Amino acid sequence: MGISSDNQYDDVLTDSYVAGVVSVSTTQVEAKAGVTRLANREVLRIYNNSNTTIYFGPSGVTHLIGEPIFKNQWVSISVGDMPVYLITQSGTATDIRIQEMG
Amino acid sequence: MSKFEKNAVAKSVPFDNSANGFTSTESQSAIEEAKQLASKVSRGPTVCGFDGNASSGRWLEFFANNPSSNNPFIIAENNELIAISISASANSTGTVTIYKNGSAVETISLSAARKNAKSNLLVSYSPLDEISARVTSGTISRPTLFLFLRTL
Numbered sequence: 481m482g483i484s485s486d487n488q489y490d491d492v493l494t495d496s497y498v499a500g501v502v503s504v505s506t507t508q509v510e511a512k513a514g515v516t517r518l519a520n521r522e523v524l525r526i527y528n529n530s531n532t533t534i535y536f537g538p539s540g541v542t543h544l545i546g547e548p549i550f551k552n553q554w555v556s557i558s559v560g561d562m563p564v565y566l567i568t569q570s571g572t573a574t575d576i577r578i579q580e581m582g
Numbered sequence: 583m584s585k586f587e588k589n590a591v592a593k594s595v596p597f598d599n600s601a602n603g604f605t606s607t608e609s610q611s612a613i614e615e616a617k618q619l620a621s622k623v624s625r626g627p628t629v630c631g632f633d634g635n636a637s638s639g640r641w642l643e644f645f646a647n648n649p650s651s652n653n654p655f656i657i658a659e660n661n662e663l664i665a666i667s668i669s670a671s672a673n674s675t676g677t678v679t680i681y682k683n684g685s686a687v688e689t690i691s692l693s694a695a696r697k698n699a700k701s702n703l704l705v706s707y708s709p710l711d712e713i714s715a716r717v718t719s720g721t722i723s724r725p726t727l728f729l730f731l732r733t734l
Contacts, residue, residue: 556587
């Protein structure tokens with residue numbers, strides 16, 4: 481958690497919070513809760529609620545270069561207006577929970 | 583705060599297999615491998631035999647003077663017969679048949695020998711199933727039959 485001595489900055493996220501579900505296949509899909517990325521996003525959380533391992537990374541990610549998120553594993557990324565993509569090695573992971581906070 | 587945070591699940595935790603005979607390299611598989619190994623272990627043999635020359639037709643006894651046809655071994659929980667072995671007091675030629683609820687399920691033979699063993703069996707038993715055994719051919723000197731069962 482970032483801490484600032486400047487009173488103009490919050491130490492906690494209070495602006496927005498959205499959640500959604502995506503399906504991930506062998507074609508990359510962006511990790512976002514809605515149709516577009518949350519405006520002024522600060523944190524992205526990805527939870528793999530499926531039986532299929534998914535991989536995250538920048539555009540062009542594959543299972544060979546992406547970082548795995550195993551079944552029941554989550555990752556929390558401090559990322560703003562920059563896409564994070566998901567992909568599987570094979571098959572479809574149908575229940576990937578996405579949360580975005582700003 | 584770190585830019586990336588991630589929780590650990592068993593599959594993401596490395597497992598050191600360099601000195602334990604395991605083949606797994608992560609903890610999820612190692613735990614499953616350990617379960618597989620444990621499931622192959624029998625509880626130790628159940629024994630029946632006959633104190634004398636056992637000719638064809640002779641029922642072996644789990645308890646002295648109690649032929650297994652009258653007093654079979656009663657299964658208490660789901661089990662699997664995984665191996666059998668037999669010994670005789672002298673070289674013998676004959677066959678012992680093992681029964682499940684009166685139906686033959688396995689045999690083991692001696693051919694001018696005192697011992698034999700048979701493994702990789704997969705005979706399932708349920709609670710209250712009956713195991714009995716008898717010599718069905720030849721004559722075996724003081725046969726002792728060992729039944730290796732594992733709980734399912």
